[in-house]
Amino acid sequence: xxxxxxxxxxxxxxxxxxxxxxxxxxxxxxxxxxxxxxxxxxxxxxxxxxxxxxxxxxxxxxxxxxxxxxxxxxxxxxxxxxxxxxxxxxxxxxxxxxxxxxxxxxxxxxxxxxxxxxxxxxxxxxxxxxxxxxxxxxxxxxxxxxxxxxxxxxxxxxxxxxxxxxxxxxxxxxxxxxxxxxxxxxxxxxxxxxxxxxxxxxxxxxxxxxxxxxxxxxxxxxxxxxxxxxxxxxxxxxxxxxxxxxxxxxxxxxxxxxxxxxxxxxxxxxxxxxxxxxxxxxxxxxxxxxxxxxxxxxxxxxxxxxxxxxxxxxxxxxxxxxxxxxxxxxx
Amino acid sequence: xxxxxxxxxxxxxxxxxxxxxxxxxxxxxxxxxxxxxxxxxxxxxxxxxxxxxxxxxxxxxxxxxxxxxxxxxxxxxxxxxxxxxxxxxxxxxxxxxxxxxxxxxxxxxxxxxxxxxxxxxxxxxxxxxxxxxxxxxxxxxxxxxxxxxxxxxxxxxxxxxxxxxxxxxxxxxxxxxxxxxxxxxxxxxxxxxxxxxxxxxxxxxxxxxxxxxxxxxxxxxxxxxxxxxxxxxxxxxxxxxxxxxxxxxxxxxxxxxxxxxxxxxxxxxxxxxxxxxxxxxxxxxxxx
Numbered sequence: 379x380x381x382x383x384x385x386x387x388x389x390x391x392x393x394x395x396x397x398x399x400x401x402x403x404x405x406x407x408x409x410x411x412x413x414x415x416x417x418x419x420x421x422x423x424x425x426x427x428x429x430x431x432x433x434x435x436x437x438x439x440x441x442x443x444x445x446x447x448x449x450x451x452x453x454x455x456x457x458x459x460x461x462x463x464x465x466x467x468x469x470x471x472x473x474x475x476x477x478x479x480x481x482x483x484x485x486x487x488x489x490x491x492x493x494x495x496x497x498x499x500x501x502x503x504x505x506x507x508x509x510x511x512x513x514x515x516x517x518x519x520x521x522x523x524x525x526x527x528x529x530x531x532x533x534x535x536x537x538x539x540x541x542x543x544x545x546x547x548x549x550x551x552x553x554x555x556x557x558x559x560x561x562x563x564x565x566x567x568x569x570x571x572x573x574x575x576x577x578x579x580x581x582x583x584x585x586x587x588x589x590x591x592x593x594x595x596x597x598x599x600x601x602x603x604x605x606x607x608x609x610x611x612x613x614x615x616x617x618x619x620x621x622x623x624x625x626x627x628x629x630x631x632x633x634x635x636x637x638x639x640x641x642x643x644x645x646x647x648x649x650x651x652x653x654x655x656x657x658x659x660x661x662x663x664x665x666x667x668x669x670x671x672x673x674x675x676x677x678x679x680x681x682x683x684x685x686x687x688x689x690x691x692x693x694x695x696x697x698x699x700x701x702x703x704x705x706x707x708x709x
Numbered sequence: 710x711x712x713x714x715x716x717x718x719x720x721x722x723x724x725x726x727x728x729x730x731x732x733x734x735x736x737x738x739x740x741x742x743x744x745x746x747x748x749x750x751x752x753x754x755x756x757x758x759x760x761x762x763x764x765x766x767x768x769x770x771x772x773x774x775x776x777x778x779x780x781x782x783x784x785x786x787x788x789x790x791x792x793x794x795x796x797x798x799x800x801x802x803x804x805x806x807x808x809x810x811x812x813x814x815x816x817x818x819x820x821x822x823x824x825x826x827x828x829x830x831x832x833x834x835x836x837x838x839x840x841x842x843x844x845x846x847x848x849x850x851x852x853x854x855x856x857x858x859x860x861x862x863x864x865x866x867x868x869x870x871x872x873x874x875x876x877x878x879x880x881x882x883x884x885x886x887x888x889x890x891x892x893x894x895x896x897x898x899x900x901x902x903x904x905x906x907x908x909x910x911x912x913x914x915x916x917x918x919x920x921x922x923x924x925x926x927x928x929x930x931x932x933x934x935x936x937x938x939x940x941x942x943x944x945x946x947x948x949x950x951x952x953x954x955x956x957x958x959x960x961x962x963x964x965x966x967x968x969x970x971x972x973x974x975x976x977x978x979x980x981x982x983x984x985x986x987x988x989x990x991x992x993x994x995x996x997x
């Protein structure tokens with residue numbers, strides 16, 4: 379590999395491979411061993427997974443429980459804009475919405491983070507200073523991930539330097555599907571190192587992984603490599619976050635904590651547009667991973683239009699009558 | 710000859726161009742004026758009303774943006790399809806309202822003619838209700854009527870087809886989308902009108918028909934922030950003032966109900982067109 383942009387990357391390539399946490403320390407000793415480990419994970423019963431989310435989706439969450447769920451979901455939102463047409467003005471207005479989602483009701487909780495492209499992280503950081511709202515930036519040649527590692531690492535360092543304290547990276551799906559798992563592992567490790575203090579969310583892009591078995595393997599791979607969060611999708615590929623995928627990922631973080639003691643967060647992103655969808659995800663979190671994950675530190679929604687629907691439902695509960703899209707901001 | 714078993718019908722709602730059951734799963738029996746069973750109808754719930762408003766709002770952009778000419782053609786086509794269902798409408802009106810077959814036929818004829826009449830209004834509204842304003846200044850001023858938005862209609866309780874058409878067609882002719890609560894006891898002509906609309910060129914969501922109880926659904930629609938106007942013609946006796954008060958919270962246009970259901974065969978004039986239009990005035994300077 380050539381390293382025109384970044385001589386440090388060459389040194390990183392030459393450095394000894396970082397080991398996964400015990401008891402999986404030797405899983406990455408060779409390509410064959412790592413493949414054997416990932417393929418040795420229990421298979422996912424797809425029909426069973428769909429049936430399980432189907433049953434959990436019928437839970438009736440009403441009145442005070444619904445109010446709690448809505449406020450919790452708002453506080454978990456990573457308010458996102460990832461368009462080619464993004465401008466500093468749009469990011470500032472998004473930041474204003476993040477600070478005060480519903481100007482008619484100051485008791486509305488703030489969202490967890492604002493998620494933008496790396497070049498706009500500085501604008502978001504400036505607008506959010508002192509609020510406790512995180513600035514997340516997508517990096518590593520988002521959304522395709524098709525660039526050399528040096529470019530990806532430069533992308534990450536740039537976003538962190540601009541003020542991002544959370545980095546959303548994409549894995550190399552081509553390498554993953556071709557079975558070059560160690561390449562993917564090494565890349566996540568390198569990105570994690572480039573992040574420094576910043577939190578790392580690893581986007582698996584489950585819509586391109588095809589099977590739930592692959593989702594489980596990619597989840598474990600990302601957690602072993604040191605990801606702080608595993609995230610379903612970029613939002614640019616359909617299908618994005620589906621409930622069965624989320625179920626498999628919640629099981630993965632639960633099992634990973636049981637084995638290693640380290641807790642990893644989950645972020646479904648893309649395709650979650652209604653309060654009902656969000657509540658179904660919260661039920662899934664509670665039933666599969668447990669209440670430890672029911673906090674913005676461990677569970678996030680990557681969304682843009684979801685927030686408005688949550689606010690409309692919140693207004694409905696508060697006033698007793700239906701609200702309309704004229705009563706939330708256009709974004 | 711053996712008696713053929715009757716096909717007992719259970720009708721559904723008409724929302725967003727489809728025919729869903731009520732979210733609540735409720736139905737009620739519709740009888741003729743002598744109490745004989747006619748069919749089952751869905752009893753819409755507040756959540757059905759909510760879904761209907763969402764559908765009407767989504768459909769508003771396309772319907773209000775269509776040219777007046779096109780809107781007129783689409784509405785005229787509805788009258789054509791109604792004509793094809795003439796016999797069915799006559800049977801339902803006769804049974805529901807207890808009319809003789811000749812009087813029922815007259816009512817259906819009048820309803821279809823009324824629809825055609827309103828279809829003709831689409832491209833005349835701007836000329837009659839808008840125009841150039843006389844202004845003492847160096848600029849032009851123009852006013853044009855624009856549709857109000859999503860209109861909730863509590864349809865007349867007694868006149869099940871002519872009354873329904875008389876309140877619904879003007880809402881559509883102006884370019885609004887509608888959420889209609891049909892006559893509670895006589896919903897069948899409205900159900901058939903839904904089938905007519907579904908097979909005509911009216912886009913899904915422009916008209917949403919909810920069968921059920923106006924006393925139950927009225928307050929939810931009156932209070933709904935995303936409904937821009939409400940026609941209280943079919944409001945339950947004595948409840949109109951309460952509904953008007955609820956509607957004030959979101960500054961809706963309100964059409965008050967007459968003290969008694971009017972004679973729908975009379976010439977309607979423009980009194981049902983103007984309440985659902987907003988006047989937009991623009992000015993631009995005279996070139997010097």
